[in-house]
Amino acid sequence: MERKNQIIAAVVIILIIASYTFITVPYYSSMLWQHNRHVSVPGIEGMSEIERFRYLFNNWPHDKPKAVIYFLLFKPRIYSTFIKTLKQLDKFFIKRFKYPVVLFHEPDLTQSDKEAIRFSTSAEIIFHEVSFSTPDFLRKPAEDYMKVCPYPSHIGYRHMCRFHTKLVFETEIMHTAEWYWRLDDDSNILQHIDYDIFKHMENQNYKYGYALISQERDDCVLGLKNNFTHYIKTHNLTPTFFNEWSWSDPVDQIYNNFEIASLEFWRSSQVRDIIEYIDQSGGIYLARWGDAPIHTMIVSIFIPRAQIRVFTDIAYSHQLESTVDRNYTAVDFIKFMLTFTVISVFILFLLQKYLLKSLFIAT
């Protein structure tokens, strides 16, 4: 019996060490490897973030699109969500195609948060601070409108919607770059992307790209379509596909947590003008219009379908929506089996050692 216990204990220890080695060591060693590989451009130390960005694009290969990937960071989700997303993006796209990642963040981001983010990726990271406040033209106090479409109920969400709708395009970075790919901290790139999506957009004369369509709640777009319709009429516009789109029951929206687009488009005077009109109406705060339905409407007014690329070939997911059936890889399966086995053997070992023994003694 003594000998049997020793054998079981040895097996358990070996399995624990094996699973640790198999899962944890590669994880940390890849982090170290990536960190050491982080390319620091000579002479760039001491530059501000925006100077580093300018330097990068001033020395950009002439045949490569001036493109950035951008996120808006939300401090409470950096460690739980964002870093995992960034690692996936790094592994499946940036390592090969090397585009900079711009991280817009509020003032609460600390130096150690920045270091942790840089440490987790091989990507060239540019931090860009933004401060949010309700616009001056909004006269009503927040408590008067936060009950309209309170999903979610924090005002930061409305600031975020205004940022993606309008403010992001007013930053110097977005004035310098030609293309952007917006992702959210909960955007998952699930497999390798084996072509340069920005070059693809440029070569095929696309202006806008997305991966998924989702549905917005009717009570979160109150008055939005009417505002756009009014603008279309008063400006005598002929929309490309605005009139064919489903704007109610349900409201379809381009799920712009994955959005690739030409910045020339968003910087054009006609687009800036319509964004200004929508912004000034106050609906982003008063009715919680999301950036997704707003962008969808703008795109459906100005861009022909032929210039829109739907990236269903990229394995992407956000919340429950996905371009692929979630299929788990062989490595995921082995990791699961190994963890399951270790835990089961450990429980059996404890049962055998303590519970059965005490039962035996009791009887």
Ligand SMILES: Nc1nc2c(ncn2[C@@H]2O[C@H](COP(=O)(O)OP(=O)(O)OP(=O)(O)O)[C@@H](O)[C@H]2O)c(=O)[nH]1
């Ligand atoms: N700085 C800042 N960023 C935010 C805030 N709320 C959301 N974000 C960011 O904006 C992006 C979209 O936020 P989500 O909460 O995922 O919004 P959503 O995709 O409409 O909602 P879900 O369907 O629940 O994912 C994410 O990258 C967040 O990090 C906020 O209050 N402040």
Ligand SMILES: [Mg+2]
């Ligand atoms: Mg989200």
